[in-house]
Amino acid sequence: MANLQKSDALLVKDYMAGDESALAVLIKRHESKIYGFIYSKVADREISNDIFQDTFIKVIKTLKTQSYNEEGKFLPWIMRIAHNLVIDFYRKSKKMPLFRETEDFSIFSIMSDDSLTVESQIIADQVEVDIRRLVEELPLDQKEVLIMRMYQDMSFKEISETTGVSINTALGRMRYAIMNLRKIIDKHQIVLTN
Amino acid sequence: MEKNYSKELKITKKMKPDKEVVSLLLNYSKALKIVKIEDKVFEIIVN
Numbered sequence: 001m002a003n004l005q006k007s008d009a010l011l012v013k014d015y016m017a018g019d020e021s022a023l024a025v026l027i028k029r030h031e032s033k034i035y036g037f038i039y040s041k042v043a044d045r046e047i048s049n050d051i052f053q054d055t056f057i058k059v060i061k062t063l064k065t066q067s068y069n070e071e072g073k074f075l076p077w078i079m080r081i082a083h084n085l086v087i088d089f090y091r092k093s094k095k096m097p098l099f100r101e102t103e104d105f106s107i108f109s110i111m112s113d114d115s116l117t118v119e120s121q122i123i124a125d126q127v128e129v130d131i132r133r134l135v136e137e138l139p140l141d142q143k144e145v146l147i148m149r150m151y152q153d154m155s156f157k158e159i160s161e162t163t164g165v166s167i168n169t170a171l172g173r174m175r176y177a178i179m180n181l182r183k184i185i186d187k188h189q190i191v192l193t194n
Numbered sequence: 195m196e197k198n199y200s201k202e203l204k205i206t207k208k209m210k211p212d213k214e215v216v217s218l219l220l221n222y223s224k225a226l227k228i229v230k231i232e233d234k235v236f237e238i239i240v241n
Contacts, residue, residue: 020220020223020224023219023220023223024220027216027219027220031210031211031216032208032209032210035209035210035211036208036209039209048209048211049211049212049215052211052215053211053215053218053219056219057219057222060219060222060223060226061226061228061237064223064226064227064228065228065230065235066230
């Protein structure tokens with residue numbers, strides 16, 4: 001109770017000496033002035049709360065490091081800190097790119113969604129199924145090499161070791177597999193598009 | 195009937211920060227210990 005009647009200078013002195021309750025009185029005494037000042041500049045409750053918090057964190061640190069000189073100007077000092085933090089806030093927000101939707105400019109002209117649409121996904125799945133069927137039509141040795149290379153992502157060296165043929169033979173089988181696939185596609189006039 | 199031109203008395207509520215903000219600051223202050231060793235400053239947060 002006695003704290004409520006003390007001057008700012010005394011409360012600051014007490015707080016610097018370790019009396020934590022002095023800070024609560026100082027905050028209570030000046031919160032509406034400081035918060036009101038910040039709100040008048042930023043017009044947003046959340047941002048005002050953030051800046052108010054940052055202001056007092058600076059105050060607390062300065063007082064706890066004993067680097068504050070009490071000259072009876074406690075409130076103007078805090079207001080100056082709050083003012084500087086408001087400036088910092090505007091500096092930071094200015095750097096952020098701001099796009100406004102106008103008649104000539106739509107935000108969606110620079111934003112794109114690269115994921116497939118449901119329709120494109122169905123087509124892609126169908127193409128995948130069709131190719132699988134075509135691969136089944138290939139001679140066994142060619143089919144084997146193509147599956148290892150395309151679906152199991154094996155190198156030709158690994159394929160040659162697994163199948164027991166030379167790398168050149170594996171390469172040749174892959175080449176024939178692709179040629180034969182093209183022939184089947186042309187023959188049946190299959191359209192594979194996405 | 196006479197017109198009343200006097201302005202309505204506006205009740206302006208004082209703006210205050212959220213209670214959580216003040217509470218956080220008080221707890222932060224209690225937890226913060228600053229130690230100066232020579233020209234170095236160490237900030238210690240005590241849980």
